[in-house]
Amino acid sequence: MSDSSRVAVYLDFDNMVISRYDNLHGNNSWRNDNARDHRPGSGDATDVRLAEAMLDVGAIIDYASSFGTVALNRAYADWSVPANAAYRTQLVDRAVDLVQLFATSGTKNGADIRLSIDAINDLVDHADLTHVVIVGGDSDYIALAQRCRRMGRFVVGIGVTGSTSRALVAACDEFSDYGDLPGVRAVVPTTKVAVKKAAAADAPVETAAAEAGPAKKTAPAKKAARKATAAATKAPTAAEAATALLLRAIRVGMEKSDDEWLHSSSVKSQMQRMDSTFKEKSLGFSSFKAFVESQGDLLELQSKDNGQLMLRLR
Structure with missing residues (x-):
C-alpha cells in the first residue's frame, strides 16, 4: 500500500444488515421476524437474533484502511428504522457520513442508485481517490464496479456469504466475505437452543398457562436476550x-x-x-x-x- 493511497467507502447498510441476519438465522428470517421494525430491549427471541447478527462497522472500516487513508466513508439506509438506529454509537464513533433514504415503495429505498451516483461523482470531483470499497453484495453494483475500474480505480468489494452476486465478485479487483474480515467474531446462533429449552420447560404447564391467559416471555429467552445485548454493548477499558x-x-x-x-x-x-x-x-x-x-x-x-x-x- 502506498502512503498516497486514498480510499472511498460506500456502505449499503440495509443490504448488509439484512444479509447478515438471514445468513445467520435462515433465508427470509429478517422478513418473517419483522426485524426491521423491532425495538431493541424487549427481551424476546428477535432481540437475541439482532444482537447476534449485529455488524461490526469498525471491522469494515479497519479493513478498508488497510488499502490507504479512508478519505470518504458513507453509509446509506433509512435511519429512522429501529434496527438501523441501534448502530448509532458504532457509526458516530467511526465518523461515518450517514445518508438518509426513506422507503419509496414497500421496503425499497433506492440505495443502490443513490450510492452509485455519489460514487461516480466523488471520483470525478476527487481525482486523488485511488480505491473504492463497495460494501454490499447486490448485483446492482456490478455496473458501478466496472465503471470505477474503467476510471482507473482499484475496486474492493465486501459482502455476506449467500447474498453476494458472483458477477459482482468477478467485477471487483478484490472481494472479501464480511465474516472473514479481521476482528469479526464467529457467531453460533443461540436463539433456537433457548427457544427449545424454554418450550421443554413450559411443556408440563402448557394447559394451565392457556387457561390463565397470554403467557409472559420465558425466563430463558429473556436471559439469552440480556446476555447477547450486554455482550454487544459492553464498553471495554x-x-x-x-x-x-x-x-x-x-x-x-x-x-x-x-x-x-x-x-x-x-x-x-x-x-x-x-x-x-x-x-x-x-x-x-x-x-x-x-x-x-x-x-x-x-x-x-x-x-x-x-x-x-x-x-x-x-
Whole structure:
C-alpha cells in the first residue's frame, strides 16, 4: 500500500444488515421476524437474533484502511428504522457520513442508485481517490464496479456469504466475505437452543398457562436476550480497547502480506489509521516497543540486526 493511497467507502447498510441476519438465522428470517421494525430491549427471541447478527462497522472500516487513508466513508439506509438506529454509537464513533433514504415503495429505498451516483461523482470531483470499497453484495453494483475500474480505480468489494452476486465478485479487483474480515467474531446462533429449552420447560404447564391467559416471555429467552445485548454493548477499558486494536491491526496486516512477521512500525501506522486517538503514552508506556512487549502473552517479538522490531501473533 502506498502512503498516497486514498480510499472511498460506500456502505449499503440495509443490504448488509439484512444479509447478515438471514445468513445467520435462515433465508427470509429478517422478513418473517419483522426485524426491521423491532425495538431493541424487549427481551424476546428477535432481540437475541439482532444482537447476534449485529455488524461490526469498525471491522469494515479497519479493513478498508488497510488499502490507504479512508478519505470518504458513507453509509446509506433509512435511519429512522429501529434496527438501523441501534448502530448509532458504532457509526458516530467511526465518523461515518450517514445518508438518509426513506422507503419509496414497500421496503425499497433506492440505495443502490443513490450510492452509485455519489460514487461516480466523488471520483470525478476527487481525482486523488485511488480505491473504492463497495460494501454490499447486490448485483446492482456490478455496473458501478466496472465503471470505477474503467476510471482507473482499484475496486474492493465486501459482502455476506449467500447474498453476494458472483458477477459482482468477478467485477471487483478484490472481494472479501464480511465474516472473514479481521476482528469479526464467529457467531453460533443461540436463539433456537433457548427457544427449545424454554418450550421443554413450559411443556408440563402448557394447559394451565392457556387457561390463565397470554403467557409472559420465558425466563430463558429473556436471559439469552440480556446476555447477547450486554455482550454487544459492553464498553471495554482503555487497555482492553488498545489490545483489541493491536490484534486487529496485526490481523489486517497479515491479510495484506505473505510475510509471517510484521514490522512494528507498520503495525503502529495501521493502528493509527484505524483509530487516530491511539497513543501508547496515554496508556502509561514510554514507547510503542514497550507497549507491544507488554502483550507478550499474545505476541512473539523479534529484533533484527538493523534494530527493527518484528512481531507476529502467537
